[in-house]
Amino acid sequence: xxxxxxxxxxxxxxxxxxxxxLFVFPFYVVLSLAFGTLxxxxxxxxxxxxxxxxxxxxxxxxxxxxxxxxxxxxxxILRTFAYVFIASVGCLLIAYxxxxxxSRFGGKRKGMLLVLLIAPFWISYMMRMLAWVNLxxxxxxxxxxxxxxxxxxxxxxxxxxxxxxxxxGLIYGYIPxxxxxxxxxxxxxxxxxxxxxxxxxxxxxxxxxxxxxPMSKSAVVxxxxxxxxxxxxxYFTNDLLSASPSTAMFGNLxxxxxxxxxxxxxxxxxxxxxxxxxxxxxxxxxxxxxxAEGGAV
Amino acid sequence: xxTVNAVSRGRVSWWRNPWxxxxxxxxxxxxxxxxxxxxxxxxxxxxxxxxxxRTSLQGLSMRWYYGDPSLSVLHDPTLQGALIHxxxxxxxxxxxxxxxxxxxxxxxxxxxxxxxxxxxFAMLMSFVVPEIIMGVSLFFVVTRLHTPLHAGTAGQVVGLxxxxxxxxxxxxxxxxxxIGKHxxxxxxxxxxxxxxxxxxxLLPMLxxxxxxxxxxxxxxxxxxxxxxxxxxAGAGTEPVAVKIYNTARGAPxxxxxxxxxxxxxxxxxxxxxxxxxxxxxxxNEGQSSIESFAGQV
Numbered sequence: 404x405x406x407x408x409x410x411x412x413x414x415x416x417x418x419x420x421x422x423x424x425l426f427v428f429p430f431y432v433v434l435s436l437a438f439g440t441l442x443x444x445x446x447x448x449x450x451x452x453x454x455x456x457x458x459x460x461x462x463x464x465x466x467x468x469x470x471x472x473x474x475x476x477x478x479x480i481l482r483t484f485a486y487v488f489i490a491s492v493g494c495l496l497i498a499y500x501x502x503x504x505x506s507r508f509g510g511k512r513k514g515m516l517l518v519l520l521i522a523p524f525w526i527s528y529m530m531r532m533l534a535w536v537n538l539x540x541x542x543x544x545x546x547x548x549x550x551x552x553x554x555x556x557x558x559x560x561x562x563x564x565x566x567x568x569x570x571x572g573l574i575y576g577y578i579p580x581x582x583x584x585x586x587x588x589x590x591x592x593x594x595x596x597x598x599x600x601x602x603x604x605x606x607x608x609x610x611x612x613x614x615x616x617p618m619s620k621s622a623v624v625x626x627x628x629x630x631x632x633x634x635x636x637x638y639f640t641n642d643l644l645s646a647s648p649s650t651a652m653f654g655n656l657x658x659x660x661x662x663x664x665x666x667x668x669x670x671x672x673x674x675x676x677x678x679x680x681x682x683x684x685x686x687x688x689x690x691x692x693x694x695a696e697g698g699a700v
Numbered sequence: 701x702x703t704v705n706a707v708s709r710g711r712v713s714w715w716r717n718p719w720x721x722x723x724x725x726x727x728x729x730x731x732x733x734x735x736x737x738x739x740x741x742x743x744x745x746x747x748x749x750x751x752x753x754r755t756s757l758q759g760l761s762m763r764w765y766y767g768d769p770s771l772s773v774l775h776d777p778t779l780q781g782a783l784i785h786x787x788x789x790x791x792x793x794x795x796x797x798x799x800x801x802x803x804x805x806x807x808x809x810x811x812x813x814x815x816x817x818x819x820x821f822a823m824l825m826s827f828v829v830p831e832i833i834m835g836v837s838l839f840f841v842v843t844r845l846h847t848p849l850h851a852g853t854a855g856q857v858v859g860l861x862x863x864x865x866x867x868x869x870x871x872x873x874x875x876x877x878x879i880g881k882h883x884x885x886x887x888x889x890x891x892x893x894x895x896x897x898x899x900x901x902l903l904p905m906l907x908x909x910x911x912x913x914x915x916x917x918x919x920x921x922x923x924x925x926x927x928x929x930x931x932x933a934g935a936g937t938e939p940v941a942v943k944i945y946n947t948a949r950g951a952p953x954x955x956x957x958x959x960x961x962x963x964x965x966x967x968x969x970x971x972x973x974x975x976x977x978x979x980x981x982x983x984n985e986g987q988s989s990i991e992s993f994a995g996q997v
Contacts, residue, residue, distance in 0.1 A: 408811060410894055415807025418800050418865065419819045425862045426826045429837035436840060450844065501732045504725040516729070523736050525967045527923040529944040530960035534743035536948045537754045537957075544742065544755065562949075575736070628828075636830030639925060643948055654832050661836055667844070674836055681830065689824040696820075696873055 437461050437671035448667040461672040476656060476673070483653040486566065487634045490573035494581045494630050495623070497574070502585035503615070507597075520586065523579040532643045535572060536562065539644075564647025572644040573637065577630040584629060588622020589615070621691070628688045632681060653677055744964065747957035754954055764958040773958050778935060779943065783962060786939035788853065790922040793860040798914050800861065801868030802906070806898070808869070809876050827866035834863055835930040842931060852933035859927040864920060868913035875909035908982040915974030919967055 435450035438457030442449050451457055469477035505516045523531065538545050539561035549557040561568050592615060600610040638654030657677070660670030747765070751758030761767060766774040773779045804823070808816045826834070838859045842851045849855055883905065887897035925941040932938050938946070940963045947956055 411807045411811035414803045418804025500728045504729045529941040534739035636832035685828045
C-alpha cells in the first residue's frame with residue numbers, strides 16, 4: 404500500500420514543485436511588493452517578506468486615488484468593467500446562435516463548420532488584431548467600403564481612441580474561446596429530448612426556451628467566465644486599437660505602473676486588487692472543473 | 701394582385717411551418733464565419749503586395765517574403781530572428797510542459813487526500829488566472845529578486861511552461877476519468893507490476909490525450925503574447941507576437957504581414973499534422989474524430 408502511494412507522489416512531485424516555485428511563490432513576491440515600502444533615496448521598491456510587518460501604504464494610495472479630483476485609477480477600472488460587460492454580452496449574442504446552429508443543424512457540413520469555427524483559435528491573436536489595424540486605417544478598406552466607391556467621403560479615424568473600436572476588438576478577439584465550450588455544451592443535449600418536446604406540441608421557440616436553454620445554462624456560465632476573466636486583464640487589444648489614455652483599461656494601468664521603479668508598488672497593489680475582484684468567478688470556475696473531474700476528494 | 705398575395709402568404713406560411721429551415725440561424729453563422737476569417741485572409745493577401753502600402757494592393761509578388769534585399773522576412777534579421785525565436789520557445793516549452801503535466805495528472809489522479817487536492821486546486825488556479833497576473837508576478841521575480849532566473853529565452857520558457865502546464869493535466873485527467881481503473885487492475889491481477897501496468901496498459905491508452913495536448917501546447921505557445929513580452933530581454937528575444945505588437949501601430953511594411961502569415965501557415969501545418977496523428981492514434985475508438993479532436997481543444 405505504501406509503495407503504491409509512493410509511485411503517485413513521485414509522479415506528481417516535479418509538477419507540484421514547479422507550481423509552488425513558479426506560480427505560488429511569485430504571487431507571494433507580488434504581495435511583498437504591494438505591502439512593501441519605497442527606498443527613500445533611490446525611489447526603488449523594497450519588498451517586505453514578513454507578513455507581520457506588511458504596511459498597507461500602497462493600497463491606501465491606490466484606494467484614495469479611485470475617485471475625485473486626483474482619481475486617476477477609478478475611471479479606468481470602471482471603464483474596464485463596462486467594456487468587458489458589453490463585450491461579453493456581445494460575444495454571447497453572436498456565439499450562442501452560431502454554436503446552436505452548428506450543433507443542431509450542422510448535418511453533413513458539421514465537420515467543415517467545426518474546422519472553420521476552430522480556425523481563429525489557431526490564428527495568432529496579434530495577427531487578428533494586425534488585420535483590423537490595417538483595415539481600420541484612415542485610407543483603409545473599411546472606410547473605402549463605407550464610401551461606396553466615392554459616393555460618400557468617409558475618413559473616420561477608427562483607431563484614435565474610440566470605445567466602440569476597442570469593444571468590437573475585444574469581441575472579435577475573444578469570441579472563439581466562447582463558441583467552442585458552448586458548442587460542446589449544446590452538442591451534449593440529447594436530440595431525442597428536443598424531438599420529444601416538438602412531438603408534444605412545443606413550438607421551436609418554446610422548445611428552445613424550456614428545454615435547450617435550461618440545459619445549456621452551465622455551458623453558458625462556463626463560456627462567459629472563459630472570455631470575461633482574460634478580458635479583464637487585457638491591455639494589448641486597447642494598445643493596438645486605440646493607444647489613447649481615454650480608453651485605458653485596468654491592464655493598461657498595471658502595465659504602465661510596473662515600468663517605473665517608483666510605481667512598482669502601486670502596480671503590485673493594482674494586481675492584487677484585480678486578483679481579489681476576480682477571485683469569486685475564478686473559484687466558481689475551478690469548482691465547476693473539479694466537479695467535472697469527479698470531485699477531487 | 702393575386703401574385704402579391706400568393707407571395708406574402710408564401711412568406712407567412714414559411715414562417716408558420718414548424719419544420720422550416722433555420723434560415724436566420726444559418727445567416728448568422730455564415731455571417732460570423734465571414735467576419736471572423738475574412739480580415740485575416742485580407743491581411744494574408746497584403747503580405748503578397750508588391751507595393752509598400754498596407755491599405756491598397758499594387759500587384760502581387762513575393763517581395764516581402766524573400767524578394768526585398770533588406771526589408772523582407774528572409775533578409776531582415778529582426779524579422780527572421782523573431783520567427784526562429786517563436787519556434788524555439790514553442791519546442792522547448794512543449795518538450796518540458798507535456799511530460800511534466802502528464803506525470804502530474806497521473807500522480808494527482810491516484811494519490812488521494814487533502815494535499816493532492818490542494819495541488820490540483822493550485823493547478824486549476826493557474827489555468828483560470830488572467831495571463832497578466834502570472835506574467836507580471838514572474839516579471840517581478842525576474843527584475844526585483846536575485847535568482848538564477850533571468851529575462852530572456854530561459855525566463856520565457858519557464859514562464860510559458862508554468863502557464864501551459866494545466867492544459868496537459870486537464871486533458872489527461874479527463875481521459876483518465878473515462879478510462880477508469882479496470883484495465884490497470886486487470887493487468888496487475890495478471891501479474892504486471894504497478895509501473896509495468898502504467899507503462900504497458902495505461903500509457904498507450906493515454907496517447908491520444910497526450911498527443912492532443914502536445915499539439916495544443918505548441919500551437920498556444922507560438923501565439924502567446926503576455927508572458928513572452930513581460931519576460932523578453934530586448935529585441936533579440938522578441939517572438940513574432942511581440943514584434944507585431946511593437947510595430948503594428950508604427951508604419952510597418954507588408955513584411956510584418958508576411959511574418960504573421962508564415963506563423964499562421966506553421967500553425968495550420970501543426971494542427972493538420974496533429975489532427976491526422978490524433979485520428980491515427982484513436983482510430984479504434986469509433987467516435988467521429990474531428991468532433992472528439994475539437995472536444996480536446
